[in-house]
Amino acid sequence: MTLAIDARGLRKRFGRTDVLAGLDLAVPAGTVFALLGPNGAGKTTTINILTTLVQADAGTAHVAGFDVAAEPEEVKRRISLTGQSAAVDEVLTGTENLVMMGRLSGLGRTEARTRAAELLERFGLTDAATRRVGTYSGGMRRRLDLALSLILALPVVFLDEPTTGLDTRSRQELWSVIRSLADAGTTVFLTTQYLEEADRLADRIAVLDNGRIAAEGTADELKARIGGDVVELRDAGGELLVELPTDGTVHGLRAAIDELDRRAASGAPGVSVTIRRPSLDDVFLAITAGGSPATPSADGLARPELIESK
């Protein structure tokens, strides 16, 4: 198995905070990898280091087989980046933006035009092709921004929160684009705040917390880590009242039900209880809340408690 991204012990400090405190990553070639983490966790910083924009204070990183610090030019020949904020030229039209990037990627004039038209079509921007990007909506800008990264089929593509600001249809379009990229052999490294996205799209998921990878694996492996099912209590209107994770044992389930009783919340009319598999949201919240997710406390309830509405 060749690794498209292989980072070891990455450290980065800004002022007095250690944003990355020994980050390790191993991303197999041709897979989709999602990096999750709360705001300010260091996701963008990680991408900046892997794309040669920022130098790590310590540690090494290889991307597409080359060291980002020692051979940045070789790395740059094999990657593209769509950053967190749109990197488009507002004065130029959509077509002009794509043709410019095509030329900078080594395409000839006509080749660049053809490719621009293809990508505009694919990202639903054909109607806006000859308009200045300054007049585009936020979502249109984002789509153009993504198209600009896909002019060539490069070995590794970095997408920093690619679907933020996209409507449902565009988001699903992009998901299918990303899947087909991976099927064609491109490694996709993305960050996202939408856990459903990571769940649906990513072969492997890592959660970044306190400057380190706190958990890593497939979506199922991560869900298994949190333990057992989640007990939900909902009122007559379907509104979530209490949500308790369990450790998956009968004892844990009983403890959760008892806990509901103790709060006298389950007796109200119309209140119903359901048991469901943990979602990635549960995993994410459990991991980033500072607790260690797979260690249930003595009463069989996994800590910390996830959500409780009033």
Add this chain to the structure above:
Amino acid sequence: MTTLVQTRPRLSPFTAEATFINRSFLHSVRDVEALLMAVVLPVMLMLMFTFIFGNAIDPSGGYVDYVVPGIILLCAGFGASSTAISVSRDMTTGIIDRFRTMPLRSGAVLTGHVVASLARNLFATGVVIAVALLVGFRPVASPLEWLGVFAIVGLYILAITYLFAAIGLAASTPDAASGYGFILLFLPYISSAFVPVETMPGWLQWIAENQPITPVIETIRGLLMHTPIGDSAWLAVVWCLGIIAVSVVWGAWLFRRKAGRR
């Protein structure tokens, strides 16, 4: 999609530069207001100097002959500060990060801005000279000397534009970048551009005689009006080349080092 992954091909020489020059030209012609300002403002300044201050400074009416070189340099100053703003805007919008993750020579983006600015400014210079001729400017230069005028003006524009492109990289925001532009609009006043250096107080004379604008002005004026040039020509060339060298090195360093700031 069945394409296999590929690495970026190596670009043929100057492809990146040509692409960025094309980009900056599109920016120039689409920012009609800025383009208009770059031409109208120097022309208005010249008319003001000629008709309002001119008669007070030189009642014989020959002041327009004296002031044209200064106006040309002021005009170049406007152009350079607009370059600083464009470069700074690139830095803050994040588009620079896209370029920095591509295998491009670090100076290529700047070259685009600088070449477009050079073209804009030479055009504005032409307009200023044309209007000056209409209001009584009577240069005595031979065609060869005219060529010399455009060469030295071009060199000066190149120098300050490159310097301001680098300042645009260093500035924290486009607004800050435009602030630095005031230096260029101010320096010509402490030179022989508008009044002879001899009329200034002693300490100002020292500044005026040792700053780059005075030799450039004296060279242009000498070529146009056959006033004595002396050491000014080579001093002007040395100043300009020095500024270009420092700016290119500084700019490339800044470009490599600075991540886009947003």
